[in-house]
Amino acid sequence: MRCTLDPGSSHGPAWRRLLLTGALLASCTCSASSELPSLTRLNPLTEGASAHLPAPESPDGVLAISWFRGREAQPAAMIFSPEGLPGPAHTGRETLGAQGSLDIRNVTTKDSGCYTAMLETHAGHRRVTQLIRVHNSPKSVPLMTFPENIQGTIQSDLNYSVILEWVTTMNPEPVLTWTLNGKICGSGEKLFIRRLSREQLGTYVCTGRNSKELVSSEPVTVLLAQANAVPTDAEPIEPDPTLSLSGGPAIGLLVAGSLGMVALVGSVCYTTFQSQRTDRQRIRICC
Template structure:
């Protein structure tokens, strides 16, 4: 015969205590290998800014925290050990925050990715993975004439225009450098008549508060001269030079030749005169 559903109500508290004891035992056995999901969607920060990764949930019962780069807690990726000491993954810009959190200053593109915090608590060890996306400020440089592999080629006395565009808001202060030295301000840098003194490397610099971002450098140069390296230079007027005994021999031969010519001319004149006298 079946009992009514409320027949065991007198034993309800005992069963509740038994279930609670089983739950506590299970929580003490299994949490050592548990991994909690990320507490929030990936944070998006800009280059040069700071990031703050808090410890998720409450810190009740947490004895220590340690931070690692990546999805796994490995010795070679340790940022901070449970004792708060920097590890191999520490770059010098990370520092412990309040309540076991992690603070990263002056974020760079290399800082993007996942960070894992390991919580050592009275009930065991838990790990939580946080993600950071770093958005880099883009400083673009448009030119006329167009660049080819970072080089602008233009003839002398022609105009060269450099135009700097950024995605930084509010608008930053834009300046230019030429061979590492200041060269004007404003979005556009116009070289109206290119001279040899203007040949060199230009770069656009965007400043906002304490942050500074630069474009890729561009070189302004003269056009390349097309020369066939297989052609050998030809000397149109070769000059023969002699010295020493060769020069003396050449001089004597020239003198002898001149004497022969003079004698021949004299002989010819004498024959002509003899012929004239005979005819008379």
């Protein structure tokens, strides 16, 4: 409904403000009535995983999108504004993905609940709510392995046997599933690798599930044994640098050495002469 204001009417300023307010309320009411709320349930997640909430599609074209926690688009619950700016409910783990989707990394059980996307389209506003549930991370239990794993790592040569065994008791009996690098590779209490190949290298995890709980093993990574270290050539040892002199310093050193030699010879001769003289004097006195 549109209200036309006649510039020439006799209504005063107060009436004009009232009419404008009514027109704005009517516009908001029409926009609110054009919202099409819906609820989409996403697959359950485990703590530590990443959640991806795709942006809803609209046949009218999306001009802007904002995200909120909960079912209501309250300012205090805003995660991202239509301009893509973080809001009061932003925790630092949320990012905007392609085409306005919402990505949440390292989800926790506190992230379970509804998330509302508010779309601004050519035809008005549209509200879409998505629900995610986050389960507790399954506890980890050790595996028995052959060869023995050291800090979750087994080193083995190709064509050798590797055995991984589930040794945790669960009641009722669980269904055990083995995965290699995230892909299912076996079932049962033991995973027996008869002849290890390169395709069987990687990280193994066993998951036990019964009607009460879900338990996962600690990951065990199978690697090739490290080859013997190849000796490396010793680095050449440079000889100690020798002192070399030339020019004036060399002549000076030579002269100093010669004078020192002359002084030494003279001292020896003088000492010998004095000794002989003393001996002659003693002989004369005795005679």
